[in-house]
Amino acid sequence: xxxxxxxxxxxxxxxxxxxxxxxxxxxxxxxxxxxxxxxxxxxxxxxxxxxxxxxxxxxxxxxxxxxxxxxxxxxxxxxxxxxxxxxxxxxxxxxxxxxxxxxxxxxxxxxxxxxxxxxxxxxxxxxxxxxxxxxxxxxxxxxxxxxxxxxxxxxxxxxxxxxxxxxxxxxxxxxxxxxxxxxxxxxxxxxxxxxxxxxxxxxxxxxxxxxxxxxxxxxxxxxxxxxxxxxxxxxxxxxxxxxxxxxxxxxxxxxxxxxxxxxxxxxxxxxxxxxxxxxxxxxxxxxxxxxxxxxxxxxxxxxxxx
Amino acid sequence: xxxxxxxxxxxxxxxxxxxxxxxxxxxxxxxxxxxxxxxxxxxxxxxxxxxxxxxxxxxxxxxxxxxxxxxxxxxxxxxxxxxxxxxxxxxxxxxxxxxxxxxxxxxxxxxxxxxxxxxxxxxxxxxxxxxxxxxxxxxxxxxxxxxxxxxxxxxxxxxxxxxxxxxxxxxxxxxxxxxxxxxxxxxxxxxxxxxxxxxxxxxxxxxxxxxxxxxxxxxxxxxxxxxxxxxxxxxxxxxxxxxxxxxxxxxxxxxxxxxxxxx
Ligand SMILES: Cc1cc2nc3c(=O)[nH]c(=O)nc-3n(C[C@H](O)[C@H](O)[C@H](O)COP(=O)(O)OP(=O)(O)OC[C@H]3O[C@@H](n4cnc5c(N)ncnc54)[C@H](O)[C@@H]3O)c2cc1C
Ligand SMILES: Cc1cc2nc3c(=O)[nH]c(=O)nc-3n(C[C@H](O)[C@H](O)[C@H](O)COP(=O)(O)O)c2cc1C
Ligand code: FES
Numbered sequence: 097x098x099x100x101x102x103x104x105x106x107x108x109x110x111x112x113x114x115x116x117x118x119x120x121x122x123x124x125x126x127x128x129x130x131x132x133x134x135x136x137x138x139x140x141x142x143x144x145x146x147x148x149x150x151x152x153x154x155x156x157x158x159x160x161x162x163x164x165x166x167x168x169x170x171x172x173x174x175x176x177x178x179x180x181x182x183x184x185x186x187x188x189x190x191x192x193x194x195x196x197x198x199x200x201x202x203x204x205x206x207x208x209x210x211x212x213x214x215x216x217x218x219x220x221x222x223x224x225x226x227x228x229x230x231x232x233x234x235x236x237x238x239x240x241x242x243x244x245x246x247x248x249x250x251x252x253x254x255x256x257x258x259x260x261x262x263x264x265x266x267x268x269x270x271x272x273x274x275x276x277x278x279x280x281x282x283x284x285x286x287x288x289x290x291x292x293x294x295x296x297x298x299x300x301x302x303x304x305x306x307x308x309x310x311x312x313x314x315x316x317x318x319x320x321x322x323x324x325x326x327x328x329x330x331x332x333x334x335x336x337x338x339x340x341x342x343x344x345x346x347x348x349x350x351x352x353x354x355x356x357x358x359x360x361x362x363x364x365x366x367x368x369x370x371x372x373x374x375x376x377x378x379x380x381x382x383x384x385x386x387x388x389x390x391x392x393x394x395x396x397x398x399x400x401x402x
Numbered sequence: 403x404x405x406x407x408x409x410x411x412x413x414x415x416x417x418x419x420x421x422x423x424x425x426x427x428x429x430x431x432x433x434x435x436x437x438x439x440x441x442x443x444x445x446x447x448x449x450x451x452x453x454x455x456x457x458x459x460x461x462x463x464x465x466x467x468x469x470x471x472x473x474x475x476x477x478x479x480x481x482x483x484x485x486x487x488x489x490x491x492x493x494x495x496x497x498x499x500x501x502x503x504x505x506x507x508x509x510x511x512x513x514x515x516x517x518x519x520x521x522x523x524x525x526x527x528x529x530x531x532x533x534x535x536x537x538x539x540x541x542x543x544x545x546x547x548x549x550x551x552x553x554x555x556x557x558x559x560x561x562x563x564x565x566x567x568x569x570x571x572x573x574x575x576x577x578x579x580x581x582x583x584x585x586x587x588x589x590x591x592x593x594x595x596x597x598x599x600x601x602x603x604x605x606x607x608x609x610x611x612x613x614x615x616x617x618x619x620x621x622x623x624x625x626x627x628x629x630x631x632x633x634x635x636x637x638x639x640x641x642x643x644x645x646x647x648x649x650x651x652x653x654x655x656x657x658x659x660x661x662x663x664x665x
Contacts, residue, residue: 124633131404132495132631144635152647159628159636161451166628173635173648316450368629369443369450371405371495 101385102392105139107337107360108285109260110194110222112139115393116350116378119341119364120145120198120224120264121170122315123374125184126191132371137378139360140194143180145226147199148206148213150176160297160306165316165343166365167295169309172200172229177213185219194221196262200229204252211256223259225249227279228266228291240266240291243278250282262339265289267319267326276330287330288339288362290323316365317343324356331357331398345373347380354396404631408494411468413486417550419475420518421484422458427469431497434460436504436526437622437657440469440496441630447482454627454652456522456599457497459557469494472553474518498630499656502526502597502620504533505540509594512587513563514543514608516580516600517551522622524557526597537562541591545580545604549573581607593617602665609660619660625651640664 103114117140123129126141135141153173160167175183180197188195197220201207207225214220227240227249239245250263263279265272267290276287292313297306305311323342331338340358343365344350350361366373385393411424434457441452459470475484483492504526505511511530513523523542531537542565546552552574558565566583567575576583581604584596588611598608599622612619628634630652638648639655641663649655649663 121635122629122633124631128631128633153635153638155640156638156648157626158638159626159634161449161626161628164450166451168628168634168636170635173638365450365628368634369452370493371629371631 100391101382102394103382105359105394107339108262110140112194112360113192114139114378115354115360115381116374117142117196117339117360117362118367118374119362120226122364122367125180125188126195127184127187129367129371133375135191135193137375138193139378140196140221141188142196142198142224142362143184144174145172145198145200146174146177146180146210147172148177148201148209150174150179155308157306157308162295162297162314163318165314165318167297167307167312167314168292169307169312171309177210181214181217185217189219195219196222196224198224198226198264200226202229202231203233204248207249208252208256211253214259215257220259222262223253223257224262224264224288225253226264226291228264228268238266238268240275241269243274246275247278247282250279250284254283260285262286262288264291265330266291267322268294272326273329273333276334280334280336284336286337286339286359287334288341289330290319290326290342293319293322315343317345319343320349324352327353327358328356328400344377345369347377347384350377350381351384351396354393355398355400357398357400359397404498405493405495407491408469410486410488410490410492412488413483415484417553420553421473421475423471423473423483425469425471425492425494427467427494429467431457431460431467431469432462434469434497434525435501436529437502437522438497438499439630439656440471440494440498441627442479442483443493444479444482444486445491445493448479451628452495452630453479454624454630456622457525458521459524459528472518472521495630499652500654502622502657503595503618504530505535505595507534510539510591511595511597512541512543512584512591512593514545514580514584514596514598514600516545516604517547518553519598519600519604519622520544520553522599523597524554527558527561527563531561538564540564541566541587541593543568543580543584545569545600546574547571579607580604581611584608585611588615595620598622605665609665612660620657621660621663621665622656623651623658623663624656627652
């Protein structure tokens with residue numbers, strides 16, 4: 097990083113060397129990208145969503161491309177928190193970046209148990225809670241669509257961890273601000289948004305859904321305007337840092353999120369298209385600051401003039 | 403680094419809708435293994451996600467490494483590639499995936515490709531020859547709907563391999579399915595390894611034919627992919643292993659022992 101430009105940001109108990117992270121589920125367990133970019137250059141990486149036990153995921157087809165985006169119904173296939181700590185995390189330790197686990201459960205107890213398993217483990221710098229998952233005890237309604245259920249998860253996780261907690265919000269709600277305020281009230285250190293938008297597609301020749309799971313999550317450039325709007329609304333309403341994502345392909349997209357109020361960003365679907373996208377975003381943000389004669393990336397945050 | 407911008411050296415329509423493309427590639431592709439693939443992205447036109455293509459061949463010319471692809475125009479991205487000219491650039495990620503298990507000295511094999519599924523078989527044939535295999539001990543089976551879908555026959559013959567052609571309509575070679583001559587020659591040639599790539603019904607046919615046979619049967623599979631490098635978990639096939647119900651075509655494959663997956 098250049099000496100004249102300050103690129104580090106604080107995202108609620110964690111200081112990132114720069115505001116660029118990778119989004120959960122789009123960056124594997126990190127090492128997959130070791131050959132295509134310099135992991136040391138990233139502010140942070142978020143691991144694939146982890147459950148208490150290994151999870152096999154949904155039947156195929158799991159992905160389909162849509163206009164300027166993609167639908168996925170991976171079904172959160174992952175190795176489980178224990179195997180992650182034993183088999184995946186050690187390889188990430190030598191890198192100078194912040195590692196966040198992303199956790200999900202079908203019950204509040206499962207979320208708490210994962211946080212407990214990760215407590216004190218060296219090399220994990222923060223927890224991102226994915227609350228966009230069906231709550232089994234509430235008939236499958238996602239935790240993230242109910243401010244009370246969302247708050248309960250955050251409280252349970254906070255009770256088991258000393259790590260900073262980032263809560264990842266679902267965009268599939270009427271009022272995302274209400275959920276954000278609710279988790280802030282339970283001590284969330286930051287909020288990240290947006291998770292994927294629920295969508296569906298049909299093969300008109302076979303009359304079958306394009307995904308075996310019927311519905312899936314939409315991501316990529318197609319969702320960016322929705323994400324920018326939500327980041328803008330949430331950033332105005334809460335006092336904790338907001339981490340913005342949804343369709344970031346370029347440094348310009350990242351700057352737009354920061355102007356909307358994000359203290360940091362996550363690059364998701366772009367990693368599939370250009371596996372070095374996140375590093376390019378790091379370089380590009382700095383180039384943008386230079387071009388504008390700015391000396392601190394923090395001056396971008398919430399700088400939109402409405 | 404696995405990501406490179408590659409310049410098109412040629413892009414010729416070799417049969418209606420099928421193109422043979424040469425790309426100037428980094429030296430590491432000289433070590434590309436038969437069965438491996440690349441993920442392509444055109445800079446202009448085309449859709450968001452990359453598309454997977456088998457490495458058809460790797461050659462050298464004037465000290466340059468050339469990756470050769472054989473592709474069929476089926477949709478938005480292949481249509482864009484079909485219109486690309488010499489000198490234009492494609493972003494290529496690779497080489498990716500695993501490899502076919504090449505034969506041991508003295509073993510005989512079958513290489514079977516249906517339609518565009520013939521693509522990975524040429525690099526396999528070339529590497530077998532480089533490894534000391536005698537082409538006459540092996541048999542290449544090429545199937546297609548019509549003679550227009552029978553590809554790369556000349557390239558295999560040039561390497562000295564015996565070739566059996568079948569078409570659904572009898573416009574070239576034998577009329578019928580590719581598995582018919584394979585079944586007939588199975589006794590006579592008793593191959594130790596059978597490699598196949600092609601449309602789903604063909605893979606089912608080959609897997610069924612080889613069931614209970616002692617030969618290793620390796621199938622190269624296609625699924626829809628987003629990343630090609632094990633990050634998205636999108637590309638799964640069902641496996642016969644209950645401990646590992648899904649395998650990832652991009653990193654566990656694309657080549658699988660037919661007994662380990664549910665075709
Ligand atoms: C490992 C691997 C190796 C491949 N090697 C070759 C090759 O050497 N030559 C070649 O021509 N093609 C190959 N393919 C298939 C190729 O990737 C697709 O034809 C290509 O993605 C189509 O892109 P498109 O944008 O032109 O068409 P799209 O608009 O994406 O699709 C057109 C039609 O093809 C179907 N389709 C798309 N991708 C696939 C797929 N992966 N499997 C089955 N159906 C699909 C779509 O459902 C749609 O009906 C390979 C695929 C894989 C997974
Ligand atoms: C294939 C795929 C898998 C994902 N898996 C997860 C996951 O496990 N946990 C999670 O919180 N979000 C997951 N997401 C959502 C992304 O992290 C991100 O919120 C979303 O894709 C929007 O960003 P993007 O448009 O840049 O991809 C996944 C997204 C994709 C495309
Ligand atoms: S294509 Fe992404 S994991 Fe295989």
